[in-house]
Amino acid sequence: MRVLLTGGAGYIGSHTALVLLEHGHEVVVLDDFSNSSLEAVRRVEELSGKSVPVVEADLADRAASERALEDIEFDSVIHLAGLKSVGESVAQPTRYYRVNIDATLVLLDVLRERGITNFVFSSSATVYGVPQSVPIDEQHPVGDGITNPYGRSKFIIEEIIRDTQSAWPELGATLLRYFNPVGAHTSGRIGEDPSGIPNNLMPFIAQVAVGKRERLSVFGDTYATPDGTGVRDYIHVMDLAEGHVAALEHNRPGIAVYNLGSGTGSSVLEVVREFERASGQPVPFVIEAPRAGDVGEVVADPTLANTTLDWRTTRSLADACRDSWNWQSSNPEGYAG
Ligand code: UFG
Numbered sequence: 364m365r366v367l368l369t370g371g372a373g374y375i376g377s378h379t380a381l382v383l384l385e386h387g388h389e390v391v392v393l394d395d396f397s398n399s400s401l402e403a404v405r406r407v408e409e410l411s412g413k414s415v416p417v418v419e420a421d422l423a424d425r426a427a428s429e430r431a432l433e434d435i436e437f438d439s440v441i442h443l444a445g446l447k448s449v450g451e452s453v454a455q456p457t458r459y460y461r462v463n464i465d466a467t468l469v470l471l472d473v474l475r476e477r478g479i480t481n482f483v484f485s486s487s488a489t490v491y492g493v494p495q496s497v498p499i500d501e502q503h504p505v506g507d508g509i510t511n512p513y514g515r516s517k518f519i520i521e522e523i524i525r526d527t528q529s530a531w532p533e534l535g536a537t538l539l540r541y542f543n544p545v546g547a548h549t550s551g552r553i554g555e556d557p558s559g560i561p562n563n564l565m566p567f568i569a570q571v572a573v574g575k576r577e578r579l580s581v582f583g584d585t586y587a588t589p590d591g592t593g594v595r596d597y598i599h600v601m602d603l604a605e606g607h608v609a610a611l612e613h614n615r616p617g618i619a620v621y622n623l624g625s626g627t628g629s630s631v632l633e634v635v636r637e638f639e640r641a642s643g644q645p646v647p648f649v650i651e652a653p654r655a656g657d658v659g660e661v662v663a664d665p666t667l668a669n670t671t672l673d674w675r676t677t678r679s680l681a682d683a684c685r686d687s688w689n690w691q692s693s694n695p696e697g698y699a700g
Pocket of ligand 1: 447449487488489542543562563565567579580581582583592593594595631654657661
């Protein structure tokens with residue numbers, strides 16, 4: 364396939380591009396580089412030995428995107444482009460809704476105009492809101508109890524895609540609900556390069572281990588979990604990337620929804636310990652108050668993806684810590700270094 368990969372220069376995008384190329388697909392990256400780097404695409408080219416055309420465009424800008432895509436050939440789309448900071452979305456809700464929703468509307472119109480029916484969307488476990496029970500399968504209710512505009516934009520986009528598919532039955536749309544992506548490619552050449560202070564646990568820990576930050580704040584230790592700290596389903600980004608390729612290759616007319624997670628939960632303190640082991644560096648931490656909107660435990664039931672897509676995670680949290688450390692220690696300043 365010739366895949367248009369929106370957000371292809373970002374963290375998940377760069378790893379997905381690499382796995383697509385390794386599976387014999389061609390990739391065209393579309394990105395506005397607002398939170399990503401051309402260097403990531405160059406390194407994907409270096410790792411794969413293949414060239415990756417890049418279209419620089421803000422998808423939310425309809426006229427500019429239509430112009431930019433005019434001469435670009437593709438037969439399928441993986442749509443990852445979007446803003447993704449939970450905290451920022453609380454402070455800037457209109458920006459989050461506009462950017463994330465407009466980009467998807469423009470893209471869906473382009474697909475329909477061109478008759479491209481193979482579409483995979485990057486959604487999030489955040490659409491489940493506060494879990495009623497764990498592990499969470501795809502039948503779990505969505506939409507209620509989402510605590511931030513970022514998460515709600517993902518839920519709204521899922522609904523928009525469903526409505527679009529109803530009006531256009533040939534469309535095959537797969538919604539991938541990610542749990543917590545972590546880790547990096549084993550080469551240490553591509554990885555997560557957050558701008559500013561990392562919001563997410565593992566990149567923050569990595570920066571503490573490398574000496575860029577003094578200590579980790581652990582947000583709460585009185586949850587109803589074995590050690591009281593928050594439990595999440597961490598999925599290695601290469602497993603996640605392989606999940607995208609499996610979903611794309613399996614896509615058919617209609618709507619399909621899959622959780623992409625490992626099915627195993629790990630607490631904040633377990634991640635700290637695993638990272639210390641992998642890096643050989645201490646990760647000092649202090650316990651602080653719970654973060655607004657956080658929940659105790661979010662773990663996937665990935666059975667549907669395991670059985671239908673013949674996909675499952677093969678990499679452990681220890682692997683993710685090792686790879687994250689390799690990336691962080693060989694690129695302490697990220698792609699800018
Ligand atoms: N945590 C800390 N200290 C930190 C950062 C995080 O203790 O500095 C804790 C959190 O409280 C939570 C766990 O580490 O218990 C994981 O937090 P992350 O911020 O890494 O991830 P979240 O589970 O909060 O959020 C992730 C994605 C969101 C997505 C959500 C869906 O980052 O984009 O999962 O469940 F919406």
